Amino acid sequence: MSFQSPIVSFDGIGYEITFFRAGASGAMKEVKETFGDHSLRICAAPEATLASWQRSQIKGPVSNDGQLYYLRACSNDILVACYIWLQNKEEAIALRKAIDDAESSGSRPDTKCTFCGDMDSVCGGDHGDEMRDWQREALERD
Numbered sequence: 001m002s003f004q005s006p007i008v009s010f011d012g013i014g015y016e017i018t019f020f021r022a023g024a025s026g027a028m029k030e031v032k033e034t035f036g037d038h039s040l041r042i043c044a045a046p047e048a049t050l051a052s053w054q055r056s057q058i059k060g061p062v063s064n065d066g067q068l069y070y071l072r073a074c075s076n077d078i079l080v081a082c083y084i085w086l087q088n089k090e091e092a093i094a095l096r097k098a099i100d101d102a103e104s105s106g107s108r109p110d111t112k113c114t115f116c117g118d119m120d121s122v123c124g125g126d127h128g129d130e131m132r133d134w135q136r137e138a139l140e141r142d
Contacts, residue, residue, distance in 0.1 A: 004028065005094040010102035013037050017071075017095070019084075033073075033084055041072045042096045044089070060085030071095065 004020035015038065019031045044067040047055065058070045069086035086092045 006091065006098050008095070008098040008102040010099075010105075015040060015073075015099070015102070017084075017098075021087075033071075035073045035075075037076045038073045039076055040099055041074070042069070042086070042092050042099075043072050044069045044092060054083055057083040058085045060087070063088040065089060 006020070007018040009016045014034065014036045017033045017035075019033070020028045021031050023029045046066060047062050047068045050058075050068065055068075058068060062068050065088075067089070069088060069092040071084040071086060072081050073084065074081040086095060
């Protein structure tokens with residue numbers, strides 16, 4: 001089964017993925033999937049290892065190599081996942097590359113550290129020790 005590589009755009013937070021699928025007449029059609037603040041993961045597994053609720057979301061057949069290829073998109077705020085069928089290993093590899101390329105050219109907005117107020121890219125620190133010191137000082141005052 002031939003395929004055209006998926007196209008991925010990334011705006012720093014969300015993704016838009018365009019898949020190319022054969023329609024009923026055999027002509028290629030575009031299928032767009034959009035994801036807001038999600039973590040994307042390309043997966044492959046034997047069909048029998050998936051839970052029935054997962055398999056019910058993956059709308060396509062097992063690949064010729066016996067694996068079921070799919071995209072797992074998990075929302076970063078409510079941790080709900082959705083599953084998108086991938087045609088085969090080649091499409092899975094092409095999608096992973098397209099996601100990596102889009103992420104490297106896109107830019108996540110820089111946010112401030114909620115502890116020290118510095119930009120995350122500058123801070124990069126673990127403030128656990130400082131937080132424990134503040135907590136001890138607060139408990140000693142009470």
